[in-house]
Amino acid sequence: MKTSILRAGFALALALPAAAFAAAVPQSFTATYNVLQGGSPLGEATIVLKSAGNGQFEYTNASKGTAGLAAALGANATETSRFAWAGQVPQAVSYHYQMDASFKQKTRDIKVQGATVQVQDNSKSFSYAAVPGMIDRNTLPLALGVALRDGKQEAAFPVAVKQAVENQQFKVSGKEKITVPAGSFDTVRVDRTDTDRGFNAWYAPAKYPVPVKLAQKDGGDLTLELVKFEGK
Template sequence: MKTLLLRTGLAMALALSAAAAFAANVPQSFTATYHVLQGGQPLGDATLTLKPAGNGQYEYTDKIVGTSGLAAALGASTSEVSRFAWVGKVPQAISYKYAMASAFKPKNRELAVQGNTVQVDDNGKHHSYPAQAGMVERNTLPLALGVALRDGARSATFPVGGRQNIETQTFKVSANEKISVPAGSFDAVRVDRTDQDRAFNAWYVPAKYPVPVKIAQKDGGNLTLELVSYTQP
C-alpha cells in the first residue's frame, strides 16, 4: 500500500510539474496598450488584455477607442473578445465576438466552435463550416505568431477562422530592423504575410513581448499600431 501511495504521489507531482512547466511556456496574462494611427495621423488608442477565464480557458480582448478626427466625432470604438484554450502553444479558438460602435453604422460578428463545426453570425447573416484543429481567429493570430517567434520559428502557418471559411495564412521573418515606438527603441524582427499580398507587416521583440511592438496594415484603412506599454500582474 505504501508503495502504491508513493507511486501515486510521484505521478501526481510529475503531472503538476509538467503542467507548471507548460504554463510557464505560454503567456498567462498581460495588458498592452497602443497608439493607433491612420495615414500617420493619430486616430485612437488600443488596449490588449489577456487573462485566465477558468476551466482551462483564456479571454483575450482588444478594445480601440477613437480619440481624434472623424473617429472621435462619430464616437467610434471597436471591441474584440476571444475565448481560447492553449493547445500545445497555439491559442485554439473557442469563440470570438467583434463589435463596432459608431453613430454611422454599427457592426457585429460572432464566431463559435461547436463540436466539429464553426458557427458564424455576421450582422445577421449565418454561415457554418467544418472546424480544424489548431484554428485561431484574427484577434488571437498576432499572439499565436508571437509565441511561435519566441520559440525560434522563422516562418509560421495558421488556419484562421473567418466569416465563411478557414483561411490558411503564412508569415515569415523578412528582416532584422531597429524600430522606435512610444514604448522604446528595439532590435526587432519584421514579419510579413506571404500567402498573398495583404500589405501586412509586424515588428516583434520575441524575447521580450508575445505581441508586436508595431503593426502596419494597408488593407482596411492604412492603420498602424505602436506599442506604448506592456505590463504583467
C-alpha cells in the same frame, strides 16, 4: 519499494510538462497602443489577456477613435476572444466583434461547437468545419508572438474568418531597430506570405508576446505602436 519509486517518478514526469507549459505561455497582460492611419493619429487600442476560468482565457482588443474622422464619428470597436491554450496555440472557443459609430453598427460572432464553426455576421449566418488548432483573427498576433519566442522563423495558422478557415502563413523577413512610444527595440519583422494583404509586424519576442508595432493595409492602412506593456 521499487514499484512505489517508479510510480512516484512517473507521476512527477507527468506533472512537469504541465508546470512547464503553464510558464511557457502568457497568462495575463495589458498592452496599450497608439493607432495611426496613414501616419496620422487616429485613436488608441488596449489589449487585455486574462483568465476566464475552467482552463480558458479571454483576450480583448478595445479601440477608441480619439482624433480625426474616427473621433468625429464616435467610432469604437471591441474584439473579444475566448480560447484555450492547445500547446503553444490559443485555440479558438468563441469570438465577438462589435463596431459602433454614429452612422453604422456592425457585429460578428463566431462560436466553435464541436466540429462546426457557427458564424453570425450582422443578419447573415454561416457555418463550416472546424480545424484542430484553429485560432481567430484577434488572437493571431499573440499566436505569432509565442511562435517567435520559441525561435520559429516561419509559422502557419488555420484562422477562422467569416465563411471559411484560412491557412495564413508568416515568415521572418529580417531584423530592424524600431522606435515607438514604449521605447527603442531590436525587433524581428514578420510578413504575411500566403497573400498580398499588406500585413507587417515587428516583435521583440524575448520581451513581449505581442508586437511593438503592427501595420496592416487591409481594413484602412492602420498602424499600431506600443505605448505600454504590463504583465507577464
